[in-house]
Amino acid sequence: MEAGVGGVKKRCGLQALFGRKGHKDAVAIPFLRAFWGHRTEINDLVLQSADFLGDTQDARNVLPDVVWQEPETRAVFVTEMQRQEQDFYFDRISLYEGKTRAMYAEKGRGWNFEQVPIFVLGLADFDLGRKGPDVWMYEYVSMDADGRGELFNNKDWKMMIDLPKAAINKPTAYSERDKWLFLLNNFHRLGGDFNIKHTELPAFLKDGSFDQVLSIAENLNRIKMEEFMDMVLELRLRDRIRAGEKRGEKRGEARGEARGEARGEARGKEWARREMIKRFLQSFPDLKKAPHKVASLLGVDAQLVKSVLTA
Template sequence: MTNRSLQDIEEMGSAKYINPYTDFGFKKLFGTPLNKDLLISFLNSLFEGKEVVRDLTYLNGENLGNSYGDRRAIFDVYCENEQGETFIVEMQKAEQQFFKDRSVFYSTFPIQNQGKKGIWDFKLKGVYTVGILDFVFPDNEYPQDCLRHEVKLMDVDDKHVFYDKLTFLYLEMPKFTKKEDELKTMYDKWLFVLHNLSRLMKRPAALQERIFTRLFDQAEIARYTPEERQDYEDSLKVYRDMKNVLDTAELKGLKKGLKKGIEQGASDERKKNAKAMKALGLPLETIAKVTGMSIEDIVKL
């Protein structure tokens, strides 16, 4: 593989495989029943055998509150395993001020959906939120060599897991640095694919498992219909534009202002970023994810 950057490859139009960080790419690989075997393999690699998923059923990714006017949630991938446990799987492309709050809020929807009318003993099925992050948590919250974070409700005194049916699993993908000859586990291999897919010009020798044969077939741009290629190009443009907006904001010190915790200033900067993304034609759902603003407030800008 050459030293060309991902953007160089994509802008030259020579990329062979899709970028999984785009909405199209992520949903193409993981968001359809046709490719559920890819998602099953990926999830099983993350949970290191503790949560074996044998089968999945895709659910409606748009969840509404219990009454008119309640805030809605739109998940990238929302599915249920054979035991009735639910998985929210999201590709988070950019840091936002209240990312953790949003993650917890989203997890409440599959919990509420389990409620039953009439007599009910309140027994719940497990809920898992998996976040694939195209950024690192701010303020050096975790060491540089620690990219996988499994979070549960814990007793802070004796450190035991108080409730094991609510799990948040985050992957800080910019921290992944392993080379092809260092890939030992399926977990390593899946993270390598996500991190490098659109840079690759051929399938690496280390990825010989049958599941990766299917993945590379599904990811090859030359196999797509003209309509699919156009959808991918549109999605790739949105991803690039969003990255450019964020990079510009960072250069101007906007992110520094947000981190200082100045409430009014933070609100103003989020609105400026949202307006800039809106002017570029980015989807409202994407702007909402990046800025943490509601779709309703973005529409009013």
């Protein structure tokens, strides 16, 4: 999940925001309509498994981020975000399209090879190195090499989005696609310690249609930020507790020579814990009003935290 909180949350945010059944109507349908509505009807969606496992031991597993299917047209929509630069990202998107097509090929007798339409959206958080700085969207489809207006089967669509270029783009009028691209580029700044107040949102997101989406995004980010901070604190404080207890034991041993080894060791450990609590509260002063939360994070007694706060 990798280099920086923003990258972590942007990647996980895609799956949490766009890949949940409860977000189908408010998020998934309008999102996919914004990117694929010019190619197909999207009236409903069913969330599908995103685990395309290889058929043999040597076959490669394909694990896209989010997969939805339109029940009436049977069209399958695969969305994949790549944060770190990848030399073969276009190859990966092509592999996803091929694997998805094979997974959704209907079994049956006879020579019925009718395929479902496959739409693969690749979101790259790096420069794709295609065309000029003003071109950030690339749409691909199989067609007659000589007669470019003739599609092969009209069922194999791929779209690549260069998110850094899209972030620079400042259209005079924002389409629904532009709004979603802004959200994708700024998702990690919504909620938690990266909160964007409603008054600071750009005007094109205040027309009412994105209110529910923003509410969901902010809530997800708060949850993810809390989980992330808990993980970081657990790792950091584990080391601090061990180091503090060692310092306390040494100090306790010195005191123990005069007052008794057992009593000195106990006092040394308590001193180490109190020092650790003080340093923690200096780093996170907002938690001074939540001694039980501090106690839970540090693995100490809440009364000890309170005694440090009142000292």
